[in-house]
Amino acid sequence: MQRVSDDDPYLWLEEVTGEPALAWVAERNAETAEALAADPAFAPLKERVRDVMDAADRIPYTVRRGAHLYNFWRDADHVRGVWRRTTLEQYRKDVPEWEEVLLDVDALAEAEGEKWVWDGAGVRRPDHDRALVRLSRDGGDAVVVREFDLDTRRFVEDGFRVAEAKTRTGWIDDDTVFVGTDTGPGSLTDSGYPRQVRRWRRGTPVEEAELVFEAGQADVSAWGYHDDTPGFERDFVGRALDFFRSETYLLRPDSTLVRIDVPEDAVAYAHRRHLIVTLKSDWLGQPTGSLLAFDFDAFLAGDRTHEVLFTPDARTALAGHAWTRHHLILETMRDVSTRIEVLTPAPEGGWTRSPLVGVPELSAVSVVDTDPDVSDEYFLDVSGFLQPSGLHRGVIGDDTELLKQAPDRFDAAGLTVRQHFATSPDGTRVPYFVIGPDHAATGPGPTLLYGYGGFEVSLTPSYASVTGRAWLERGGTYVIANIRGGGEYGPDWHQAALGAERPRAFEDFAAVAEDLVTRGVTTPAMLGASGGSNGGLLMGAMLTRRPELFGAIVAQVPLLDMTRFHKLLAGASWIAEYGDPDDEADLPHLRDISPYHRLTADAAYPPVLLMTSTRDDRVHPGHARKTAARLRELGHPVLFHENTGGGHAGAGDNEQAAHNSALVHTFLWQRLAGPAAG
Numbered sequence: 001m002q003r004v005s006d007d008d009p010y011l012w013l014e015e016v017t018g019e020p021a022l023a024w025v026a027e028r029n030a031e032t033a034e035a036l037a038a039d040p041a042f043a044p045l046k047e048r049v050r051d052v053m054d055a056a057d058r059i060p061y062t063v064r065r066g067a068h069l070y071n072f073w074r075d076a077d078h079v080r081g082v083w084r085r086t087t088l089e090q091y092r093k094d095v096p097e098w099e100e101v102l103l104d105v106d107a108l109a110e111a112e113g114e115k116w117v118w119d120g121a122g123v124r125r126p127d128h129d130r131a132l133v134r135l136s137r138d139g140g141d142a143v144v145v146r147e148f149d150l151d152t153r154r155f156v157e158d159g160f161r162v163a164e165a166k167t168r169t170g171w172i173d174d175d176t177v178f179v180g181t182d183t184g185p186g187s188l189t190d191s192g193y194p195r196q197v198r199r200w201r202r203g204t205p206v207e208e209a210e211l212v213f214e215a216g217q218a219d220v221s222a223w224g225y226h227d228d229t230p231g232f233e234r235d236f237v238g239r240a241l242d243f244f245r246s247e248t249y250l251l252r253p254d255s256t257l258v259r260i261d262v263p264e265d266a267v268a269y270a271h272r273r274h275l276i277v278t279l280k281s282d283w284l285g286q287p288t289g290s291l292l293a294f295d296f297d298a299f300l301a302g303d304r305t306h307e308v309l310f311t312p313d314a315r316t317a318l319a320g321h322a323w324t325r326h327h328l329i330l331e332t333m334r335d336v337s338t339r340i341e342v343l344t345p346a347p348e349g350g351w352t353r354s355p356l357v358g359v360p361e362l363s364a365v366s367v368v369d370t371d372p373d374v375s376d377e378y379f380l381d382v383s384g385f386l387q388p389s390g391l392h393r394g395v396i397g398d399d400t401e402l403l404k405q406a407p408d409r410f411d412a413a414g415l416t417v418r419q420h421f422a423t424s425p426d427g428t429r430v431p432y433f434v435i436g437p438d439h440a441a442t443g444p445g446p447t448l449l450y451g452y453g454g455f456e457v458s459l460t461p462s463y464a465s466v467t468g469r470a471w472l473e474r475g476g477t478y479v480i481a482n483i484r485g486g487g488e489y490g491p492d493w494h495q496a497a498l499g500a501e502r503p504r505a506f507e508d509f510a511a512v513a514e515d516l517v518t519r520g521v522t523t524p525a526m527l528g529a530s531g532g533s534n535g536g537l538l539m540g541a542m543l544t545r546r547p548e549l550f551g552a553i554v555a556q557v558p559l560l561d562m563t564r565f566h567k568l569l570a571g572a573s574w575i576a577e578y579g580d581p582d583d584e585a586d587l588p589h590l591r592d593i594s595p596y597h598r599l600t601a602d603a604a605y606p607p608v609l610l611m612t613s614t615r616d617d618r619v620h621p622g623h624a625r626k627t628a629a630r631l632r633e634l635g636h637p638v639l640f641h642e643n644t645g646g647g648h649a650g651a652g653d654n655e656q657a658a659h660n661s662a663l664v665h666t667f668l669w670q671r672l673a674g675p676a677a678g
Helices: 019-037 042-054 105-112 296-300 465-470 491-495 503-518 534-545 569-578 587-593 622-634 654-672
Strands: 063-065 068-075 078-086 100-104 116-123 130-137 143-149 161-165 168-173 176-180 196-201 210-214 221-227 234-240 246-251 257-259 267-271 274-278 291-295 306-310 316-323 328-334 337-345 351-355 363-370 377-384 387-395 400-405 416-423 429-436 447-450 477-481 527-532 552-556 608-613 638-643
Touching: 019 042, 019 622, 019 638, 019 654, 042 068, 042 465, 042 654, 068 116, 078 105, 078 116, 100 105, 105 116, 116 168, 130 168, 168 221, 176 221, 196 221, 210 221, 210 234, 210 246, 246 267, 274 296, 291 296, 306 328, 316 363, 328 363, 337 363, 416 503, 429 503, 447 503, 447 654, 465 654, 477 503, 503 527, 503 534, 503 587, 527 534, 527 654, 534 552, 534 622, 552 654, 608 622, 608 654, 622 638, 638 654
Parallel strands: 447 477, 447 527, 527 552, 552 608, 608 638
Antiparallel strands: 063 068, 068 078, 078 100, 116 130, 130 143, 143 161, 168 176, 176 196, 196 210, 221 234, 234 246, 246 257, 267 274, 274 291, 291 306, 316 328, 328 337, 337 351, 363 377, 377 387, 387 400, 416 429, 429 477
16 A cells, blocks of 8 residues: 655644645635535525524523523624523523623623633632633633632632643632643643642742642643532542543642542542542453442542442443432433433432433433532433423422423424444444434435544434534435444443554444445435544545545544644644554554555545644644645545634634534535435
C-alpha cells in the first residue's frame, strides 16, 4: 500500500493561524460555498434548521441551586445567550417569568469586543451568592474565569480572576478556591491541562497560591475538589494518569494524602458515608461494569466489605446514577433501551430497590437534575426518536408531574423506529436503530448512517429536531449504529476496540452498512455516513477501507493523522484510547488505522465533506486540512469547510450551527437523493 512520506508535505497546514494556511482555508471555503450554499434548497433548509434552534417553545432546561432554577438560553434575540433564574412556582407556568437575567453574554461580548461563548459557572454553596463564571473565546476549550456576584449581577472587581487556559476551579469556602491553571513553566501537562492543584486565597496572586498536589508531566491532568456536605466536609485531589486511569486522594487538614485504594481504571467518589465505585475491570470478585458501595471510613481503615448495587449481564449495562437526599437513582440500558430503579440505603446497612415505572421502550430517559443536599426531588427528560422531549419532575415516593413538553418539530407521519442487529465478521451482534419509512413498502431510499465508537460513549435514542427537519422530513432514513468502542454494553464493549483492536469498531460499522443494503433499506449509492471527532476517525476509516459501501461521507472536527495526533493540542490525552505513536510497538497499528496515511491515487472514493474549526483547541484543524489537501492532490472529490469560531463543537452560536447543518444535509441530499444516486 502506498504511504504518505514521513516528510509530510502538508505540515504547514498545522499552523492554525498561519497566513498561507488561512489563505488555503479561505479558498476551500469559497469552493464549498459555491457547491453547497448556492444550491436553491440551501437557504430555506438553513432557515428551517435555525427556526428549530431559536424556537421560543423549546424546553428551558434548568439546574437547581438553592431556591432557584438556573437556565442558560440562546435564541434569535440572544445569539450568545443569557444566564437567568426563576422559581419552581414560576417554572411550572407555560411561560415562566424569569426573575432576572444574571448575565447577558451578548452585551458582554459587545462591551469587551470579544466573541465570548458561555462555558458554565460554579455557584458557591450554601448561600448561592457568588459564582465562578467560565467564558471561552469563540468556543475553544480554554476559558477565562471570573468571580460573579449573583445579587448585584456584576463581576467582582477584586474577585477571583484567571487568564485564558484550560483551567479547573472549585469553591472551598467564601474566600478560598481550588485552582489548576497555567501559572508558568511546569504547571501544565503534556496534554495542556492543569498539572498542579493550588489552594488560592482571595486577594493573593494565583502564582503564589499554596501548592497542595502535583501530577506527573505525562499525566493528563490534576484536580482538586471540596465536598461541603454538612457533616461530611472533606477535600479530595487526584490525577488522571491517562484518559481512563486515575488516582484519587483524601487531602487531610494537615496536607497529608490518603489514597482511595481502588483500581486505577475504576471511577470512585465519596457521598456522605458511602464510597461509590464503578468498575472497569474485575475486582473483589465482582465483574467489570459493576457498581459497588462501601462504608467510606471503614474502607480507609482497610475493610473491603461492600454492597453490589448493579451487576451487568450480556445485554445490560450501567448508564449512570444520581443521588437525591436519601436515594440513589440508577440508570441502566438493556439493548440500548433505558430502565430506571430507585435504590435506598438503610441506616442499619443494606439497600432496597424499586423500579421507576412508566419508562417507554426504545426511549432515552435521563436524570437531568437532582437536589442531593436537601430533598428527594428529581427531574427526568424522556424522549424517543419520534417522541419530543418531556421534562418530568418528581419527589421519590410521590407521583411525578410533567413540567414541560416540547412540541413536534417535524412531520413524522409514516415514520417508524426499528432496532436490528448486524453481525460483525467476528460474530459479534451489533445493534442499530433505523428511523424512517417502511422500506418494505417504499423500497430503498437515501439513508444517513451515524456512528462514534470510542471513549465508552453511548448513542441512545433521542428526539433530533434538526435531523428530523433536514433529513427525515424530506424522505430520508436515519440510522444510528451502536458499535464497539462505545459504552452501550459497558466497559467490555468499549475495551473491545481499544488500541490495536480499533478495527473492530470499523468492522462493526461496515457490517451495519451491509445489513442495511441486505434488508432493502438503501443501496450503496444512496447510503451516506457521518461522524465527528473520534467519529471522524471512523469516517476516515470508512473512506479508506470500505469506500464501496457509501455514496457520500461527512467527517466533522475529525481525527485523521494517527501518527501525529499526540503532538497536536489535547491529543496526548488520547494515547490510552489509540496507542502511542512514539512507542515502536504501537506505531504499526496506528499507521494502519490512520486514514491520512491510507489515501491512494487509484482508489474509488465516494465524495467527502470535511468540516472543522479554526478555534478547535481539542482536535487540531490540521487533521481535516491535511486530509483535504491530500485528497485534492490525488484527484479525489472533496469539499472542505472551516468555521473560524466554534471550538470543538464546530459552532459558537445558532447561526453558525444552522449554517453547518445546512451544508452537511445539502451535500448529502445532493449526492444520495439526486441524479448521482440513481
